Amino acid sequence: MSSTDHICDTEKIAAFIEGDLETDDRLALEAHIAKCDGCTSELQSQQLFMFELESALANTEDVSVPRNFAKVVAVRAESDMSGLRNSSEHKKALRLCLILALAAFALLGATATKTVFVDAQSIVNKTFAFFGLLGKAAYDAALGIGVVLRVIGSSVFSDSRFAGLTALLFVALAIGLLTLLISRYHRTRLSE
C-alpha cells in the first residue's frame, strides 16, 4: 500500500466491506483494488478478521442462561408493581385511603375523637411554644449584638474630635480601593 496513493485507505476498505460506500466510491475502489496488491491484501485481511469476529461473537445461543431464568425474573418483576402504576391510579389509591381513614374515624366514636383532638391540640401547642421560644432567642441575640456594637462605636468615636472626618475618610478610602480593584479586574480580563 503506498502512502502517496490517496485511495489506499484502510477506512475506505472497511466501509466497502460494510457496504457503506456510495456507488461512485465503491466502483472507484473496486477498480483500484483490482490493480493494487496492497489493497487486495488489506481487503482480504479485513474480510477474514470480520468473519472471525462475527463467528466468535454473533452466536448468542451459546450463552448459558439458567433454565428457569425467565420465570424467576418475571415473578420478581411482577411482584414489584410500582412501574406500572400511573398517576391517576396513585390519586385513586390516595382517595380510597382518605375515605377509609374517615370511615375508621367515624366508627371509632366520640371517645376516640376526643382523644385524637386532645393529642392534636397538644402537639400544635408544643410546636407554637417551641417556635415562640426560638423567635424570642433570636430577638434577644440581635438586641445584644446591637448594644455591643453601640458601645464599641461610642468608645472609638466619642473621644475623637474628628470622628466625622475619620468616618468620611474611611468611606472615601473604601470607594477608592473598590474602584481600583474593579479596574484591575477588567484590565486582567482584557489582557487575557
Added chain:
Amino acid sequence: MNSAATPISLNFATTSDRELVASAIKGLDGGFEELVKRYQRPISAYVYRMVGNYESALDLTQEIFIKIYGSLSKYRPEFKFSTWIYKIAHNAAIDHLRRNSGRERSLQNGAESDSYDLPIKSEGLSPEQQSERAERRAEIETVVRSLPTPYRELIVLRHSQDLTYEEIVEVTGLPLGTVKNRLFRAREMMRQQFLFRGITGI
C-alpha cells in the same frame, strides 16, 4: 404466573413483541415471561461482554428485565421493541461499569491472564474442533474485553448483537459519524492486538 407455563409459551409463539408488551401491562399471565424468554440470551450475552463477568452479567440482566417491566407503560409502540430494551440494557451496563470503574480497570489490565469463564455449549463438533473453536473464541473475547468501554460497546452491539448503524445510534445516543469512526478504530485496535500477540490468520 401459573404452573401451566408450557401451553402459555406455545400460545405466545406467534405473538408479536408489541402484543406481549400490551398483555404484560394488562397483567395477563405469561406475557412478560415470554418477552424475557425471547431476549434473555442476547441481553445476557451483551451484558456479559460489557461487564466481563458471568455472574455479574446474570444479576445485571435480571435487574435490566425488572427495569424493563417497570418501564413498559413508557414504551411507545412506534419504536422497535428490541432497540428499546437494548437502550435500557446499555444504560444499565454503563451505570454498572461506572459504579465499578476500579474493578473494570483491573479487568482490562488482567485481560491477559483472565480465563474465559462464559459457559458455552459446543454441540456437534469433534473434541479437536471444540478445543480449537473455544481457543479462538477465548482469544477474540479477551481482545474485545481489553478494548476501552466506548469502543467495546460498539463492537458488541454491531458484531455480537447484529444491530444496524441506525439502531446503534438510537441505543447509544451517539452521532452516526462517531459510531462509524469508533467501530473502525476499534477493529483496527483489535487487529493490532492480534498482531502484537502473534496470532496469525486474522
